Amino acid sequence: MDYWFSEMHTPNIKLGFRIKREIAHATSKFQDIHLFETYDYGKLLVIDGTVQTTTRDEFIYHEMIVHPPMFTHSNPKKILIIGGGDGGAAREVLKHEPREVHVVEIDEKVVEICKKYLPEISSSYNDPRVHLHIENGKEFIRREGNFDVIIVDSTDPVGPAADLFREDFYEDMKKALKKDGVISQQCGTPFYHPEEFSQVKKELEKVFEYVKIYIAYIPTYPSGMWAFAMASDMPIERRRKLNFATKYYNDEIYYSSMSLPNFVKKYCED
Amino acid sequence: MDYWFSEMHTPNIKLGFRIKREIAHATSKFQDIHLFETYDYGKLLVIDGTVQTTTRDEFIYHEMIVHPPMFTHSNPKKILIIGGGDGGAAREVLKHEPREVHVVEIDEKVVEICKKYLPEISSSYNDPRVHLHIENGKEFIRREGNFDVIIVDSTDPVGPAADLFREDFYEDMKKALKKDGVISQQCGTPFYHPEEFSQVKKELEKVFEYVKIYIAYIPTYPSGMWAFAMASDMPIERRRKLNFATKYYNDEIYYSSMSLPNFVKKYCED
Structure with a gap:
């Protein structure tokens, strides 16, 4: 399966990560939080669609x-x-x-x-x-x-x-x-x-x-x-x-x- | 129309550019050459799927x-x-x-x-x-x-x-x-x-x-x-x-x- 998460850097530029699986997802009173396992960057923490951190970088x-x-x-x-x-x-x-x-x-x-x-x-x-x-x-x-x-x-x-x-x-x-x-x-x-x-x-x-x-x-x-x-x-x-x-x-x-x-x-x- | 060019940085990571139009396309005996007009990076020269240069950076x-x-x-x-x-x-x-x-x-x-x-x-x-x-x-x-x-x-x-x-x-x-x-x-x-x-x-x-x-x-x-x-x-x-x-x-x-x-x-x- 081809499963990607892309962050929109601007409305016209995006960086895409191929995803192995979603590890966790939660919606708090402040924001929407995803944790993915990626192919290239290890675990990827995303908040409101924005990359917060990856275990690789x-x-x-x-x-x-x-x-x-x-x-x-x-x-x-x-x-x-x-x-x-x-x-x-x-x-x-x-x-x-x-x-x-x-x-x-x-x-x-x-x-x-x-x-x-x-x-x-x-x-x-x-x-x-x-x-x-x-x-x-x-x-x-x-x-x-x-x-x-x-x-x-x-x-x-x-x-x-x-x-x-x-x-x-x-x-x-x-x-x-x-x-x-x-x-x-x-x-x-x-x-x-x-x-x-x-x-x-x-x-x-x-x-x-x-x-x-x-x-x-x-x-x-x-x-x-x-x-x-x-x-x-x-x-x-x-x-x-x-x-x-x-x-x-x-x-x-x-x-x-x-x-x-x-x-x-x-x-x-x- | 939503028209994107994406370069595969690896098979699992890609950078996407939203495109206004294709300015030129040629296939030489060495390679495949595209010139696009993008929204954010001006003109974008792509050879064999790889970004060569953009007028912005x-x-x-x-x-x-x-x-x-x-x-x-x-x-x-x-x-x-x-x-x-x-x-x-x-x-x-x-x-x-x-x-x-x-x-x-x-x-x-x-x-x-x-x-x-x-x-x-x-x-x-x-x-x-x-x-x-x-x-x-x-x-x-x-x-x-x-x-x-x-x-x-x-x-x-x-x-x-x-x-x-x-x-x-x-x-x-x-x-x-x-x-x-x-x-x-x-x-x-x-x-x-x-x-x-x-x-x-x-x-x-x-x-x-x-x-x-x-x-x-x-x-x-x-x-x-x-x-x-x-x-x-x-x-x-x-x-x-x-x-x-x-x-x-x-x-x-x-x-x-x-x-x-x-x-x-x-x-x-x-």
């Missing part, structure tokens, strides 16, 4: 949303992850030997499915340092604080998570950070959504003294070029060296990922 | 196959492009003010279609310094020589161009180069074809003293991560600064494109 996304901000901080001990219900960002954060990691995921169903069917990614939940909070991240950071690093592992700035890319949310994040704190945030693809992408940088710059955009190759995300932002009131530089095994990130990539093609630089400056 | 491929080797050479005057029948590599080479550029394309039909329907890319043929040779590149380099830079802009190492990725071809290239000559070659995606990719590096290293792999983001190519190789008997370093407008390449990208993710490094070392 998730290492790139999770390493790159976590290690640049974590290596920017000299001693990150208390970490907050907003979103990241699959547990992948927490898994990478644990490699830095933190004291506590808080994952704030709005949708319990995502966590349930990932715990049950994606242990490769979600096993971090078994670590006693990882604390899961099922709640809205915006409300959580108004109440909690003293974080060294905050990682915003949400859906894209063009979708329902648009609130997480605005000045007032960044103000709340800043209050929830220690003085030398660092944040990172995935901010979509500059190739397909240049306006949203450059807006993120502008909004961050209103709140933080230092903002850097960096990029990584993610084969299953639209255009394959994915952007992240780091922000801090301390200069953004690598303060520690890599001291564990990785599959994508390395010490040179810390800086080379911030070396942007001219067309991307232009969107950052406009 | 061709700048990345053509800048990155040309500028790194050209800026490695201190004074490149005589340039050879093997393949590259669309004229895009020649267009970028001309920005370096060379004395002569030779394009050796095996398939006259590709040149015909590009000259007629893709002037954005093929207009370089109107420049008197550009000399077109319709012939097999392997035979051409056994006869001609004294090149400063040779650019191998062929199809992939897994297809009919596999001969252009082997030691004997590299030996012939070396003879056709001046002593301080530099070559570049597109060598496919390390993500989907790690064996072929690492084989290219090994073969080049048998012939040239210095070999560097570098990568670029190409949204319409499989995985979005595309690899190139540079090789020379001179150390590979940037000898000149960028002195014209570009959309992707810049002086930092010269080096950052050689900063490889760990999983790609691994394929280079195996």
Whole structure:
């Protein structure tokens, strides 16, 4: 049987995955969640028709949303992850030997499915340092604080998570950070959504003294070029060296990922 | 009407483009050539079912196959492009003010279609310094020589161009180069074809003293991560600064494109 899932990158571009079977399907009060087994990419988590993660290439996304901000901080001990219900960002954060990691995921169903069917990614939940909070991240950071690093592992700035890319949310994040704190945030693809992408940088710059955009190759995300932002009131530089095994990130990539093609630089400056 | 062209990246992964119309179609003695007008990527050239170039993202491929080797050479005057029948590599080479550029394309039909329907890319043929040779590149380099830079802009190492990725071809290239000559070659995606990719590096290293792999983001190519190789008997370093407008390449990208993710490094070392 020829059974495909295709993500529409735009109304006119789609990436199709041949599917072996559907592993799980749930409709939560927030969204529609599918987990597929694919031929080429292992397990594929899809939310509202959008690829969230695959077991073959998730290492790139999770390493790159976590290690640049974590290596920017000299001693990150208390970490907050907003979103990241699959547990992948927490898994990478644990490699830095933190004291506590808080994952704030709005949708319990995502966590349930990932715990049950994606242990490769979600096993971090078994670590006693990882604390899961099922709640809205915006409300959580108004109440909690003293974080060294905050990682915003949400859906894209063009979708329902648009609130997480605005000045007032960044103000709340800043209050929830220690003085030398660092944040990172995935901010979509500059190739397909240049306006949203450059807006993120502008909004961050209103709140933080230092903002850097960096990029990584993610084969299953639209255009394959994915952007992240780091922000801090301390200069953004690598303060520690890599001291564990990785599959994508390395010490040179810390800086080379911030070396942007001219067309991307232009969107950052406009 | 819903009219799509999809490239099969593997038998289980495909990238689909919604098509406005077919601009041209020809079957040459070598291959099947289609030119489409798409909704999102402008014109799309497809050969034997494989995306060759689109007017929206061709700048990345053509800048990155040309500028790194050209800026490695201190004074490149005589340039050879093997393949590259669309004229895009020649267009970028001309920005370096060379004395002569030779394009050796095996398939006259590709040149015909590009000259007629893709002037954005093929207009370089109107420049008197550009000399077109319709012939097999392997035979051409056994006869001609004294090149400063040779650019191998062929199809992939897994297809009919596999001969252009082997030691004997590299030996012939070396003879056709001046002593301080530099070559570049597109060598496919390390993500989907790690064996072929690492084989290219090994073969080049048998012939040239210095070999560097570098990568670029190409949204319409499989995985979005595309690899190139540079090789020379001179150390590979940037000898000149960028002195014209570009959309992707810049002086930092010269080096950052050689900063490889760990999983790609691994394929280079195996």
